[in-house]
Amino acid sequence: MSTRARQVSAALAAGLMTMSAACGARDDTGGDSFTVGLLLPSRAVPRWEHSDRPLIEKRLKELCPDCSLEYANAENDAARQQQQMMSMIANGVRVMILDAADTKALRSSIQEAREAGVPVIAYDRLAEGPISGYVSFDGAEVGRLQGEALLKAMGPEAEKDYVVMLNGDPTSPNAAWYRSGALSVLKGRAKIGKSYEIRGWSTDNAHANMSAAISALGPDRIGGVLAANDAIAAGAVSAFKSAGVRELPPVTGQDADLEAVQRIVTGEQYMTVYKPFRSEAAAAVAMAVALGRGEDVGDIAETATDSPTTKRVPSVLLTPEAVTVGNIEPTLVKDGVFTVDQICTPDIRSACDRAGLP
Structure with missing residues (x-):
């Protein structure tokens, strides 16, 4: 992981430790229970179901054990995602993490969520409308x-x-x-x-x-x-x-x-390009838990981003890393994304040997 990525992860970890302590205090009183909505855009890209969803579920349980997650996948259909958002609002979710299937088309639904008192965190893609936070990687x-x-x-x-x-x-x-x-x-x-x-x-x-x-x-x-x-x-x-x-x-x-x-x-x-999904998921959940409690996300967001509709959105922008055959082990394997056994199936074992994957 790059020096910049480690610095961001360290700062994020410090913020999450503070939030974890607060979560424990609230759990003792039995007053910390709400639902977070998670809306992902499709199944065409494997990472959404295989990485992001389970990481977000896991981190939410760690930060707020009494919180629950309501999940929906848009299957690349913006109209379906709009309906999913409206359903979540009706079901009483307190905050949403949204990876928009269409960042412009979801603008009106995000406005409706704001009017209903449900803050929306844009995840991975910068959605238009009055979003309350943004977590992604430096796309440039x-x-x-x-x-x-x-x-x-x-x-x-x-x-x-x-x-x-x-x-x-x-x-x-x-x-x-x-x-x-x-x-x-x-x-x-x-x-x-x-x-x-x-x-x-x-x-x-x-x-x-x-x-x-x-x-x-x-x-x-x-x-x-x-x-x-x-x-x-x-x-x-x-x-x-x-x-x-x-x-x-x-x-x-x-x-x-x-x-x-x-x-x-x-x-x-x-x-x-490897984008440490664990850090992205952790930042989004930290924002969601803070907003669900009515707290500020300033301690979590390291910067601010302007969308076409909203200025100074509190943001976490993480650092990606290039992966070629020569650095699979110190990046993906070391970070626990995959094990060597998962990568090196029997049919490519000889290629793995040549690549230095033991």
Whole structure:
């Protein structure tokens, strides 16, 4: 983990220790019991169900044992998520953690939550409307890490071959943030052959767009793929395989999905961006518990962010980290994201041996 990430984690841990003490004091009186609503955007990206949800559930029980969690997944449908928010308000949740399926479309629902006295914390994506807190990662840094890794992997070929950009869903402000960060590195140093927006961060849509780029540019002229996340990277890899390409160009990713890590081990994907989900979940729960008690989040938020509608939103922005085959063990394994046994299934055991994963 980077020095900056450790500093943020240490500061966050100190704030959480204070909150844990307060939680214990309230629990002794039996007066600390409320429901937190958690709304996640889809199942297309594995991290939501496999990492974020269980981490948030676990941390909520640690910080506030008598609190409960009401959960809903929007399945990439903003209208469904609006209905889920209204249902949670009707059910009496005291605070919501929201990863918006569409950050603009949920604006009116966030306003309704505010009018009902239910504060909303924007999780991972900066939703519009009167949100009370925001927890995410530095998206520009995510893009920069991807761009820098891609240039390093391409080497001198970066000046000759094309880069194909498979960007995220245009309804997510993070997608533009990642793209901007990547272009800050790639512009003037690589030729962008094709650039696509991948609706729903979908592997299938990424496959279709990558196939179109291969047909238009020719597989031999594509020197690298800037894939915004690991689901998109999976689509890019499958498109090259379908086109009969045996030597894949370097492909980036994000989220450190297990299958992506395995692709990195076997050489099908060059890198991913690891975002310590445990720290993100902990910060969101800390904010939720504080707001649920009517307390200020100033001790938790290290900075403030302006959204298109709301100024100075109390925010925690964590530091991402690039992961390639050479640092899987000191990042993902060390942090307990995956064990070596989870990564190194029998069919890739020899590749793990070459990668130095014991």
